[in-house]
Amino acid sequence: MTGRPVKRSLTLQGHRTSVSLEDAFWKEFRRIATEEGKPINALAAEIDASRDPDVGLASSIRVFILKRLQRIRDGSPP
Numbered sequence: 001m002t003g004r005p006v007k008r009s010l011t012l013q014g015h016r017t018s019v020s021l022e023d024a025f026w027k028e029f030r031r032i033a034t035e036e037g038k039p040i041n042a043l044a045a046e047i048d049a050s051r052d053p054d055v056g057l058a059s060s061i062r063v064f065i066l067k068r069l070q071r072i073r074d075g076s077p078p
Contacts, residue, residue: 005058010044019044019058028065035078 005020021029033040044061051060068078 011041012045012048017057019061021058021061025062025065028069029061032065032068032078 003022005022006026007018007020008026009016009018011017029043030040033043036043038046044057047060047064048057051057072078
């Protein structure tokens with residue numbers, strides 16, 4: 001596993017886009033999507049739709065993952 005961001009393609013609302021995340025974030029993002037029973041593109045689209053337009057999608061995904069892990073750590077439902 002590397003700390004360097006890896007660029008991968010996603011489809012959001014029928015449009016292809018690329019997002020650069022570190023391997024650890026990609027793995028956790030995939031795990032969350034699987035746990036929620038959603039395709040990764042659907043989860044990314046939800047995050048994209050709810051993010052501040054001044055914040056990039058990659059940053060929004062990282063914060064989404066961090067907040068989810070913090071809720072789990074604190075004993076709250078994900």
